[in-house]
Each structure stands twice: as structure tokens, then as C-alpha cells.
Amino acid sequence: MSKLERNWQYAEQYPGETDALVRARRLSLELGVEPVSRSVAAQLSAFTVLAGAKAVCEIGTGVGVSGLSLLRYAPEATLTSIELEAEHLREAKGVFAQAGIPAARLRLIEGDARHVVPRLNLAAYDLVLVDADPAQLLEHFENALGIVRPGGCIIVPGVFAHGRVPDPAARDEATIACRDLLALVAESPAIAPMLSPAGDGVLALVRLDG
Numbered sequence: 001m002s003k004l005e006r007n008w009q010y011a012e013q014y015p016g017e018t019d020a021l022v023r024a025r026r027l028s029l030e031l032g033v034e035p036v037s038r039s040v041a042a043q044l045s046a047f048t049v050l051a052g053a054k055a056v057c058e059i060g061t062g063v064g065v066s067g068l069s070l071l072r073y074a075p076e077a078t079l080t081s082i083e084l085e086a087e088h089l090r091e092a093k094g095v096f097a098q099a100g101i102p103a104a105r106l107r108l109i110e111g112d113a114r115h116v117v118p119r120l121n122l123a124a125y126d127l128v129l130v131d132a133d134p135a136q137l138l139e140h141f142e143n144a145l146g147i148v149r150p151g152g153c154i155i156v157p158g159v160f161a162h163g164r165v166p167d168p169a170a171r172d173e174a175t176i177a178c179r180d181l182l183a184l185v186a187e188s189p190a191i192a193p194m195l196s197p198a199g200d201g202v203l204a205l206v207r208l209d210g
């Protein structure tokens with residue numbers, strides 16, 4: 001194992017998780033839904049607090065691992081989370097209920113985020129997580145930019161497309177979408193980006209004023 005691999009593995013094993021997160025992660029894997037990794041979950045928890053986020057939106061609820069992480073240290077935050085698959089959302093509801101998250105802090109919406117997000121209030125969210133189908137990434141990202149307030153942040157886990165983004169030979173749709181997003185964000189004067197190798201890559205950015 002290389003030094004970088006050892007560093008990565010250490011960082012992945014470092015964060016502690018609540019019993020609710022451990023249960024949600026297990027359920028997620030049983031259902032074949034890929035949750036954010038432990039280190040990415042820890043970043044989501046910290047980002048919500050750092051951003052002072054009260055209104056959080058998530059595209060791709062899955063079974064609730066990322067949602068629980070976003071709310072973990074932010075008792076005043078509310079989560080609007082959108083999920084295409086009824087079964088995933090049903091399981092996520094159980095996960096949030098078992099974790100004791102009050103229903104008033106949650107707005108769980110079943111539907112295609114490409115249609116739902118454009119109907120949400122513009123510039124109304126402090127933090128938006130984009131974690132749905134990577135092939136639709138650019139569309140989700142454009143929609144996320146519309147609903148995040150200036151000074152707010154967008155987080156995109158999985159942006160290395162299972163390690164394929166750095167491989168120039170990889171040309172599949174999801175990989176190209178991730179590369180296109182990384183290039184777009186790097187070139188925009190209206191965005192302050194940060195790329196972390198945690199999990200399968202995390203792009204975090206601040207939408208600047210104006």
C-alpha cells in the first residue's frame with residue numbers, strides 16, 4: 001500500500017459515527033445504495049456547522065446517511081431532501097425517525113430532482129448537497145446554483161466517478177460529466193472551489209456574492 005493509500009484509509013477510518021449512522025449505512029449497502037463514506041459524512045457534518053446552515057437541501061436522499069450527517073451537529077437546521085426512488089425514501093423516513101429527527105426539521109420529497117429543484121425558492125438555501133445520478137450532474141449543479149444563496153455552499157461527493165476522472169482513458173458519460181463540472185467550476189469567477197480526495201472525491205464550493 002502506498003503512503004497516499006495509507007493516508008486515505010486512515011482518514012476514512014478516523015471519524016466516529018452515531019449508532020443511527022451505522023444502522024443507516026448498513027441498510028443503505030443492503031439496498032445497493034452507495035452512501036457517502038465516513039470521512040465525507042464527517043465533512044458534511046462540519047460544513048453544515050461552518051456554514052451556519054439553517055436551510056439545507058439535498059439532491060439524492062438515498063437511505064439517509066448524508067442527511068443524518070448534514071443534521072448531526074446543526075440542531076436548528078432543516079433539511080429538504082429529494083429522492084427519485086420511493087423505496088429509498090421510505091427507508092430514509094424510517095432512518096430519520098429512528099434517529100429521533102423531528103418531522104418539522106424534514107421536508108422529504110419524492111420525485112425527479114431535475115423537475116423538483118427548479119420549483120424551490122431561489123437563493124434560499126445555505127448549503128446544497130448534490131449526490132444523485134452522476135450522468136445528470138451538470139443539470140443538478142445548475143439547479144443547485146439557482147437555489148443556493150450568495151455566500152452559501154454546494155457540495156458534490158463522488159466527483160472522481162469511482163476513480164475514473166483522473167484516468168484520461170476513461171470516457172464514459174458519468175466521468176465526462178464530473179470532469180466537465182470540475183472544469184466549469186475552476187473557471188468561474190463567481191465560485192470559490194475546493195477539491196478533496198476524501199471518499200471518491202468531494203467538490204465543495206462557495207457561491208460568491210454577485
Ligand SMILES: C[S@@+](CC[C@H](N)C(=O)[O-])C[C@H]1O[C@@H](n2cnc3c(N)ncnc32)[C@H](O)[C@@H]1O
Nearest residue numbers: 035036060062065066083084112113131132133
Ligand atoms: C449515491 S445515492 C445517494 C446517497 C445519499 N446521498 C447518502 O449518502 O446516503 C444516489 C441517490 O440519488 C437518487 N437519484 C438518482 N437520480 C435522481 C434524480 N434525478 N432525482 C432525485 N434522486 C435521484 C437515487 O435513487 C439514489 O438513491
